[in-house]
Amino acid sequence: xxxxxxxxxxxxxxxxxxxxxxxxxxxxxxxxxxxxxxxxxxxxxxxxxxxxxxxxxxxxxxxxxxxxxxxxxxxxxxxxxxxxxxxxxxxxxxxxxxxxxxxxxxxxxxxxxxxxxxxxxxxxxxxxxxxxxxxxxxxxxxxxxxxxxxxxxxxxxxxxxxxxxxxxx
Numbered sequence: 203x204x205x206x207x208x209x210x211x212x213x214x215x216x217x218x219x220x221x222x223x224x225x226x227x228x229x230x231x232x233x234x235x236x237x238x239x240x241x242x243x244x245x246x247x248x249x250x251x252x253x254x255x256x257x258x259x260x261x262x263x264x265x266x267x268x269x270x271x272x273x274x275x276x277x278x279x280x281x282x283x284x285x286x287x288x289x290x291x292x293x294x295x296x297x298x299x300x301x302x303x304x305x306x307x308x309x310x311x312x313x314x315x316x317x318x319x320x321x322x323x324x325x326x327x328x329x330x331x332x333x334x335x336x337x338x339x340x341x342x343x344x345x346x347x348x349x350x351x352x353x354x355x356x357x358x359x360x361x362x363x364x365x366x367x368x369x370x371x
Contacts, residue, residue, distance in 0.1 A: 228325035235328045236362045238280045238312065245350040245370040251276040252371055258297035262290035262309055271297075279362070284329040288313045295348050295371075306348040309339035314359070331359040336367060 228234075244252040253274050260269040272278055283289045289312045296304040314331040321328055336352045351370040359366050 226324035228321075232321060232325050233328065233361060234321070234325065235284060236330070236359050238282055238331075238359060238367065239277065239362060239365045240280065240367045240369055241277045241365045242275075243368055243370050248370060254295055254371065256296050256298045258294045260292045260294070262292045262311075277365070282312060282314065282331055282359070284316065287315060293349065306346065308341075308347055308349045310349070310352070311337040311339065313337065333357055334359055334366065 242252050242254050244250045253276050254272065255274055257272040257275065257278070258269050259272070259278070259280065270278075270280070280289075280291065290309065291312070292307050292309050294305060294307040296306060299305055312334065313336075314334045317330045317332055318327045319330055320326075334354055334357050336354060338347075338349060338352060341347050348371055349369055353368040353370070354366070355368060356364055356366045
């Protein structure tokens with residue numbers, strides 16, 4: 203009888219221990235999919251960063267109401283699509299101006315290749331963006347464009363430790 207009881211207890215212990223799972227939690231400081239870092243510069247003096255007022259950024263690919271607002275900034279961070287090889291954004295300056303002629307929107311298309319990189323069991327995968335390129339949708343009247351030029355600084359976006367794109371205004 204003692205052997206049966208001992209056998210049953212050992213089986214219950216084995217079943218109990220086998221159902222335990224490790225707590226796999228991805229640490230907050232683990233590098234995940236990087237976002238695009240953009241700095242703005244003065245077109246007339248390219249060495250000087252320039253603040254942009256009332257900047258609103260919206261996806262050009264969807265008709266949703268989601269947007270990101272910035273005010274008086276010389277650097278922004280944007281997420282890129284991880285399921286497609288391009289992301290389109292509408293960038294509007296002076297978005298809150300009461301004078302409609304001051305509101306100005308330009309469209310940028312970011313093209314890239316994607317590479318999935320395994321981090322670990324807890325964190326899974328992150329996406330790195332390779333061969334990053336920018337295309338600006340040209341206005342019929344060049345004077346209406348507030349973005350005068352762009353310059354890719356890092357063609358491979360694999361971290362958020364450096365600026366990836368300069369925009370000249």
